[in-house]
Structures are given as structure tokens and as C-alpha cells.
Amino acid sequence: MSLLDIQKLSLSIHGTPILDNVSLSLRPGEILGVIGESGSGKSMTAFATMQLLPDGANASGKILLQGQDLLTTSEPELCAIRGKDIGMVFQEPMTALNPLQSIGKQVAETLRIHDRSLSRGEAMRRAANTLERCGLPGDQFPLSRYPFELSGGQRQRVVIAMAIALQPKLLIADEPTTALDVTTQAQILVLLKRLVSEDGMALMMITHDLAVVSGMADRICIMRAGKVIEEGAAGTLITESKHPYTRALFEASSHQPDRIQGAHNVPLLQVRNVVRDYALPRKGLFAKPGRHRAVNDVSFELHHGESLGLVGESGCGKSTLTRAILGLEEVQGGEILLDGEPVFAANQPNHKVRRKMQVVFQDPYGSFNPRHKVARLIAEPFHLLETQPRGAEREALIDEALESVGLTPVDKHKYIHEFSGGQRQRIAIARALIIKPKLIILDEAVSALDVSIRAQILDLLADLSARFGLTYLFISHDLSVVRAITDRVLVMQDGEIVEQGETGAVFDAPAHAFTRTLIAAAPRLPDIPAHIGDTHGA
Amino acid sequence: MLIYALKRLRSLVLSLLVASVVIFAVIEVVPGDPAAFMLGINAQEDTIAALREELGLNLSVYQRYFNWVGGLLSGDFGISYTYRSPVAEIVTERLWVSLPLAAYALSLTVLLAFPAGILAASRRGSVTDLSVMGFTQLGVAIPNFWFAMLMVLAFAINLRWFSAGGFPGWDEGFWISMKSLTLPAIALALPQASILARVMRSSLLDTLGEDYVRTCRAKGLSKAQALWRHALRNALIPVLTIIGLQFSFLLAGAIIIENVFFLPGLGRLVFQSISQRDLIVVESVVMLLVFAVILVNFAVDIAYALVDPRLRRGR
Numbered sequence: 080m081s082l083l084d085i086q087k088l089s090l091s092i093h094g095t096p097i098l099d100n101v102s103l104s105l106r107p108g109e110i111l112g113v114i115g116e117s118g119s120g121k122s123m124t125a126f127a128t129m130q131l132l133p134d135g136a137n138a139s140g141k142i143l144l145q146g147q148d149l150l151t152t153s154e155p156e157l158c159a160i161r162g163k164d165i166g167m168v169f170q171e172p173m174t175a176l177n178p179l180q181s182i183g184k185q186v187a188e189t190l191r192i193h194d195r196s197l198s199r200g201e202a203m204r205r206a207a208n209t210l211e212r213c214g215l216p217g218d219q220f221p222l223s224r225y226p227f228e229l230s231g232g233q234r235q236r237v238v239i240a241m242a243i244a245l246q247p248k249l250l251i252a253d254e255p256t257t258a259l260d261v262t263t264q265a266q267i268l269v270l271l272k273r274l275v276s277e278d279g280m281a282l283m284m285i286t287h288d289l290a291v292v293s294g295m296a297d298r299i300c301i302m303r304a305g306k307v308i309e310e311g312a313a314g315t316l317i318t319e320s321k322h323p324y325t326r327a328l329f330e331a332s333s334h335q336p337d338r339i340q341g342a343h344n345v346p347l348l349q350v351r352n353v354v355r356d357y358a359l360p361r362k363g364l365f366a367k368p369g370r371h372r373a374v375n376d377v378s379f380e381l382h383h384g385e386s387l388g389l390v391g392e393s394g395c396g397k398s399t400l401t402r403a404i405l406g407l408e409e410v411q412g413g414e415i416l417l418d419g420e421p422v423f424a425a426n427q428p429n430h431k432v433r434r435k436m437q438v439v440f441q442d443p444y445g446s447f448n449p450r451h452k453v454a455r456l457i458a459e460p461f462h463l464l465e466t467q468p469r470g471a472e473r474e475a476l477i478d479e480a481l482e483s484v485g486l487t488p489v490d491k492h493k494y495i496h497e498f499s500g501g502q503r504q505r506i507a508i509a510r511a512l513i514i515k516p517k518l519i520i521l522d523e524a525v526s527a528l529d530v531s532i533r534a535q536i537l538d539l540l541a542d543l544s545a546r547f548g549l550t551y552l553f554i555s556h557d558l559s560v561v562r563a564i565t566d567r568v569l570v571m572q573d574g575e576i577v578e579q580g581e582t583g584a585v586f587d588a589p590a591h592a593f594t595r596t597l598i599a600a601a602p603r604l605p606d607i608p609a610h611i612g613d614t615h616g617a
Numbered sequence: 618m619l620i621y622a623l624k625r626l627r628s629l630v631l632s633l634l635v636a637s638v639v640i641f642a643v644i645e646v647v648p649g650d651p652a653a654f655m656l657g658i659n660a661q662e663d664t665i666a667a668l669r670e671e672l673g674l675n676l677s678v679y680q681r682y683f684n685w686v687g688g689l690l691s692g693d694f695g696i697s698y699t700y701r702s703p704v705a706e707i708v709t710e711r712l713w714v715s716l717p718l719a720a721y722a723l724s725l726t727v728l729l730a731f732p733a734g735i736l737a738a739s740r741r742g743s744v745t746d747l748s749v750m751g752f753t754q755l756g757v758a759i760p761n762f763w764f765a766m767l768m769v770l771a772f773a774i775n776l777r778w779f780s781a782g783g784f785p786g787w788d789e790g791f792w793i794s795m796k797s798l799t800l801p802a803i804a805l806a807l808p809q810a811s812i813l814a815r816v817m818r819s820s821l822l823d824t825l826g827e828d829y830v831r832t833c834r835a836k837g838l839s840k841a842q843a844l845w846r847h848a849l850r851n852a853l854i855p856v857l858t859i860i861g862l863q864f865s866f867l868l869a870g871a872i873i874i875e876n877v878f879f880l881p882g883l884g885r886l887v888f889q890s891i892s893q894r895d896l897i898v899v900e901s902v903v904m905l906l907v908f909a910v911i912l913v914n915f916a917v918d919i920a921y922a923l924v925d926p927r928l929r930r931g932r
Contacts, residue, residue: 100925129834129835131831154839155839158837158838158839159837160836160837161834161835161836161837162835162836162837163837168836168837169828169832169835171828171830174827174828174829175828175829175831175832176829176830176832177829177832177833177847177851178851178925178926178927179850179851179924179925179926180847187835188833188838188846189836189837192836192837192838193840195835225927227926227927228930237831241832241836242835242836249782366706465873548731
């Protein structure tokens with residue numbers, strides 16, 4: 080007997096088809112991994128099950144929860160089911176909690192909304208128990224804490240506590256760890272697994288990351304463009320699937336671009352004993368503002384043509400260090416030299432040096448002005464030059480930059496919203512290339528991309544580095560990507576570099592305890608037998 | 618919370634200090650001889666000299682400033698040149714009309730705007746929403762003095778429910794006074810309520826689209842429960858800002874409505890004092906209004922902190 084049985088679910092929103100004949104089922108206590116790239120409809124399947132679809136949604140088919148069709152259930156009945164029979168955990172823990180209400184109240188609300196007779200005190204007591212089960216013991220995390228006083232991982236624990244407070248039969252987790260660091264991700268996955276086995280819950284785990292579910296799911300379902308492509312037991316599907324899309328997906332997630340080692344032994348970027356302090360808000364009316372040391376005595380060198388990785392958890396000082404290297408902020412100690420000259424001189428960024436480096440950020444949409452055309456967007460770095468190219472010369476440079484990232488000159492007349500995420504990131508790279516810099520800083524540049532797009536961008540980066548002799552500083556929390564694209568790696572923790580060395584050597588034999596923790600926490604795909612890996616080609 | 622309140626208090630005092638300097642500079646120093654200005658172009662030399670002496674204009678600028686501020690602090694605002702009575706008395710008398718009128722109008726504003734805004738946001742795109750948006754558009758567009766005259770025609774002249782203008786004074790009884798303030802308060806509240814309803818609606822729509830509202834729905838809250846328990850309080854921050862601005866405006870900006878209804882309020886006092894060149898009154902009333910505005914902003918800041926725990930903990 081299935082707990083959840085989705086039969087031929089089709090869904091359109093304002094006439095746009097989203098889901099097409101989706102059928103899925105979950106037995107009590109089972110973990111189902113739903114995998115797909117963006118736009119595959121995996122999240123909408125979850126929202127359809129919760130019946131929390133956006134306005135204008137039109138669903139057909141059946142969603143049976145213990146035999147009851149949720150598509151025909153009335154809204155008041157659905158309210159009684161949500162939170163009690165089905166709990167849901169969301170992707171973005173930073174925004175999933177009401178910022179104005181204490182965590183205790185928010186967890187207790189789940190209990191009280193479904194049981195009016197429950198007293199406030201009793202609900203709070205049970206909320207405390209639930210939070211403790213989710214790894215937030217009351218002595219360290221009192222119920223009176225507000226969300227802004229918690230980290231992302233802790234907030235996700237609160238969201239999980241709200242979802243499981245009534246021990247629902249089904250828990251839906253929509254990308255629950257995507258926004259978290261690897262070590263936090265590993266802890267949240269362990270927590271979910273434990274709760275599922277303790278309470279006998281079924282778990283629908285939605286993710287784009289194959290490695291995340293491969294270690295915990297009983298069954299896996301692969302979705303693409305609103306359809307279920309393949310479904311099966313986790314072990315056999317990962318190792319034996321012959322479906323071309325599934326294989327391509329697996330290929331892409333462990334993609335290794337062909338790279339030519341082009342490093343010379345000449346330093347391009349020299350970071351020497353850099354210290355970066357921030358002022359903290361004053362504690363009292365007349366108290367001195369405190370200081371937070373975000374980067375502490377960091378030194379490293381980056382050679383011409385080299386690709387260097389920088390890994391660490393959020394808040395470790397990666398971004399602060401990046402801003403200092405770009406000359407956007409002054410450092411409080413040490414020096415940063417590019418080609419032998421300081422990046423920040425006489426209280427302002429050194430333009431002469433600044434034009435030798437460019438940066439590509441994570442969010443391919445947020446880093447473009449939506450009201451400018453591509454030609455103007457990618458020509459932005461020209462303002463760093465002493466003489467700005469004009470007329471035909473300018474157009475030629477724009478065309479060249481677009482072509483070098485695999486786009487066409489026609490694209491320069493378009494706006495940024497006309498491009499997909501992968502194309503936007505290509506445009507961001509074109510913008511970085513246009514003034515022919517020596518160093519490109521890639522700040523989580525592929526983190527927001529789907530695996531197949533990510534593989535293409537990694538290939539592009541490898542190709543560009545070989546063609547133009549570029550040097551990369553590759554900042555990422557994703558260890559597999561860093562392993563694929565870098566020669567050397569720096570590991571950063573609490574503002575300090577705790578380990579550095581050849582990428583392969585560091586990953587195979589990490590010396591520092593923190594590096595070992597990071598590597599152990601990173602989810603890994605099981606090895607795929609070679610004879611199956613060969614069949615790809617899609 | 619205490620540190621936050623003290624910090625706000627500190628900036629309140631600083632703002633007042635800066636405002637007093639600016640007002641003093643504008644009125645006493647910049648336009649030449651205030652005495653000559655107050656007496657007009659046909660004044661005799663010796664009359665001007667006498668007035669200069671009376672106003673203490675022969676003292677140094679610093680002395681005059683400190684005399685003025687010292688006077689303000691001890692409640693001595695000086696003697697009005699035209700009324701020949703202490704400014705403090707005149708202003709207090711007027712304040713007893715303007716302050717209740719502003720409070721009355723603001724209460725009406727909130728009472729109209731909150732339900733309208735909440736209703737419109739919770740039924741987005743519905744007939745209710747469209748009519749709220751339509752009426753508020755009208756409310757913003759219609760000049761309130763014209764609307765005031767229409768109300769006088771309808772309720773005072775034809776129906777004879779209210780008097781057409783004037784203020785009997787609080788000695789005549791609370792309800793009689795309130796009654797005479799009712800039409801002016803409605804006229805003042807209409808455009809303000811329209812603005813506030815629109816702010817309430819858009820702010821609430823923003824918060825209803827937030828992730829945590831979805832989380833609440835996933836917990837089993839109905840749409841209405843999610844709105845009342847979670848979205849509304851989060852939507853209040855921009856609404857409080859507008860309410861603060863509106864109160865300041867209602868206190869100082871009721872000149873036209875006070876004239877339409879012949880109310881002896883602060884607005885009319887400033888208007889009359891300016892036309893009679895009674896600079897001492899103008900200066901004091903402006904300072905008082907600035908004080909009111911800054912005080913209201915302080916109250917709004919404290920209200921923010923009551924709504925938002927992040928401010929309470931000084932982040």
C-alpha cells in the first residue's frame with residue numbers, strides 16, 4: 080500500500096505546461112530522491128502535493144495520500160493535512176522563518192494550529208523537545224531566540240522542527256541543503272535520515288545534486304522538462320541506468336575538463352601577510368566599536384597561467400579576501416601585489432593594476448543591469464582603460480569577446496533577460512575577457528548552474544585559459560568543481576589559510592583536520608562501472 | 618532595547634539643536650533687520666529703534682540665540698508683537714485645537730486605511746481590490762479643501778448635522794468640540810487614508826509573497842491565519858514610516874482646512890503671523906512644529922523596535 084501515489088499529474092500555470100503525466104509513489108518509511116535540473120518540475124511536483132500552487136495553476140490527474148485525492152480535497156481539509164500528515168522543508172533557510180517571531184513560537188504554532196486544546200505552555204514544552212530532537216538543545220538555543228540570531232544551518236533545523244513537530248507520515252524536502260556549506264549539509268542530511276528512521280516517515284527528497292541523494296535514497300526518480308524520465312531503486316539506477324539523459328547527468332556531475340597545465344614559475348599575484356578588520360556595531364552608547372578580523376595574516380602566490388582554488392565555508396573570509404585582491408577595500412596590514420604593483424595605493428584602487436584583473440560572480444542575473452543591452456554590459460570594463468576604444472574598434476572587441484565564449488555578435492543587441500542562466504554566465508565571462516586581463520577571479524562562478532551547464536562552462540574556462548594564457552583564482556565551496564579545474568588549492572578557515580598545496584595531493588591526503596572534515600562532508604557519487612560510463616554520448 | 622532608545626534619544630536632541638540653529642539663522646540673521654521688516658516700509662526710524670530695543674536685537678548674535686533657546690526651554694517664547702500677549706499662551710491655545718484635530722484625523726486615517734489595505738491585499742485582483750484602488754486614487758486626486766466645501770454644503774447647510782465652521786472651545790464640552798472637529802478631520806483624513814491604504818496594500822502584498830508565509834501555509838495555517846499572524850506585522854514597518862510622516866503633516870499642514878472651517882489652529886496662526894510679520898510667533902511655532910516632527914519620528918523609531926526584534930537587540 081502506497082502512502083503517496085501521484086497518478087498522471089499534469090499541471091499548467093497560466094496556460095504554460097509545467098508537469099506532464101507525472102506518476103510517482105512512495106511507501107511508508109521510504110526515501111525517494113527526485114532529481115532534475117532547473118525547470119524539470121521537481122519543485123512543482125512537491126508544491127502540487129502540498130496543494131500550495133501559485134495562482135493560475137491548473138492540475139489534473141490524482142494525488143492520493145493514503146487513498147485521499149488531494150486535488151479534490153477542500154481547502155479547510157487541506158489545512159488540516161498540511162503540517163500534520165505532510166511536512167515540508169524548503170531550500171532557503173534564511174528567508175523561510177518569520178523574522179519577527181521567536182523560534183519557539185514558530186515551532187509551537189505547528190502544534191497549536193492542529194490541536195486547539197493544547198495549552199500555550201504545553202505547546203512550548205513540546206516545541207522545545209522537537210527543537211532538541213533537531214539538534215538545537217534548549218540550554219544553547221532557548222525558545223526565545225529569533226531567526227536572525229541563528230546561522231543558516233541552525234535555521235534549517237528550526238524549519239525541520241516545524242515540519243516534523245507532529246510526526247507527519249510524509250516529509251517533503253525541497254533542496255534542503257543547497258544553500259548550505261558542505262559540512263552543514265552533511266549534518267542536515269544525517270539529521271533528516273535519523274528523523275525519518277525514528278519516526279517511520281516517508282521522505283521525498285528533491286535535489287539537483289545526484290551525490291546528495293545517492294547516499295540516502297531508497298529509490299530515485301529522474302525528471303526533465305516536466306516528465307519523469309526514469310525511476311528505480313537507487314543502487315541499480317546509479318550504476319546500471321542506460322537512459323541517455325540519466326547517464327549525461329551523471330557524466331556532467333563528475334565532469335573533468337581537459338586542461339593543459341600552463342603554469343610558469345613567475346608570480347602574477349602576491350598576497351603577503353594580509354589582514355582585514357571590520358568594525359562591529361557599538362555594544363553600548365559610549366563603548367568603543369569592536370573589531371572583527373575577517374582575514375588574518377594570509378599569504379600566497381599565484382603564478383602566471385596557473386589555476387588556484389580557494390575553498391572554505393561561508394563566513395571564512397573568502398569574499399573579503401576577494402574584495403581586497405580586487406582593490407575594492409583597503410587592507411589593515413600586509414600588501415597585495417599584481418605584476419609587482421600594489422592593487423590599492425594612496426587610499427584608492429590602483430587603476431593601472433586593476434585593468435589586469437576581472438571578476439565573474441555567482442549570480443549571472445544579479446550582476447547585470449537589466450536595462451542595458453549586452454553590448455553595453457560587456458563593454459563596462461573599458462572604463463578601466465586609459466583610452467577607451469570607440470566606433471568600429473569597440474564593436475570588433477565586443478564581437479570578439481562574445482565569440483570567444485561561444486556566443487554570436489548578434490547577441491550584443493539583446494537584453495540580459497533573453498538569455499538562459501548558462502548563457503548569462505558566458506556573457507559575464509565575455510565581460511571579464513574584453514579588456515584582456517591576466518587574472519580572472521571566479522567567485523562561485525558555476526555554483527548556481529545546473530550540472531550539465533556547469534560542465535560546459537568548466538570546459539569553456541579550460542579552453543580560454545589554454546588559448547589566452549589566463550590565470551584563474553577559483554573561489555568555491557564546491558570541492559568537486561575545485562578539484563576539476565585547479566592546479567593548486569588553498570583551504571581557508573576563520574580568516575586563515577590552514578592548508579595549501581597541489582590540488583590532487585591535498586584532496587587525496589589532506590594534512591589539516593579542517594580539510595579532512597570538508598572532504599569527508601562533501602557528498603560523493605558512487606563509482607560507476609567503466610563499461611556503462613562508455614555508453615554516453617548524449 | 619534601552620541602548621537603542623538612548624541612541625534614538627541622542628539623535629533627537631542633536632536634531633533639535635541643529636534645527637534651532639537653522640531656524641534662528643534663517644529668521645533673525647539672514648533677512649536683515651527684523652525690526653524694520655516687522656514694521657514695514659513706512660515705519661519711522663525711532664519706532665524701529667524702539668522695537669529693536671524691545672526685541673533685544675542690539676545684543677550679539679550668540680546672546681540672542683542663547684536667550685531665545687533659554688526662553689524656549691523655560692517656556693518663555695517671548696511677547697507677540699501683534700497680539701501683545703505671551704507667545705506661549707497663544708500657541709498653547711492653538712495647540713489645543715491643532716493637536717486634537719491631527720490626532721482625530723490620524724485615527725480616522727488608520728481606521729479607514731488598515732481595513733481597506735488589508736482587504737485589498739488579501740483579495741488581490743478581485744472587485745474589492747479594484748474598488749479600493751479606484752477609491753484611493755480618487756482620494757489622493759481630490760483636493761481636500763474642495764471636498765471640505767462639499768461636505769459643508771451637504772452636512773452643514775443642507776442636512777444641518779454639523780456647524781459650517783468655527784470652534785466653540787473645550788469649555789463648551791468634549792462632544793460639542795469633537796463634533797465641530799469632525800468635518801475638518803474627515804477632510805484631512807481622506808487623502809491621507811488613501812495614501813496609507815495603498816502603502817498598506819503594497820507592503821502586505823510584498824510580505825504575503827515572502828518565503829515564511831509559504832512556510833506558515835505548509836504548517837497548516839489558512840491564508841487568513843498566515844496574513845494576520847505573520848504577514849501583517851512584517852508589513853507594518855513601511856506603514857509606520859508613513860504614519861509618522863502623516864502625523865507631522867497633519868499637525869503643521871492643516872492651514873487650508875483650518876481656513877475653510879475657521880478653526881483657530883496652529884496653521885492659521887502661522888499664516889496670520891506671516892502676513893502680519895510677527896516673526897516672534899512664526900519662529901516659535903516653527904520651532905514647536907519641528908519639535909513635534911522630531912518627537913513623532915522618535916516615537917516611530919521606538920515603534921519599529923517594538924515590531925522588529927532585530928532592532929531591539931541593536932543589530
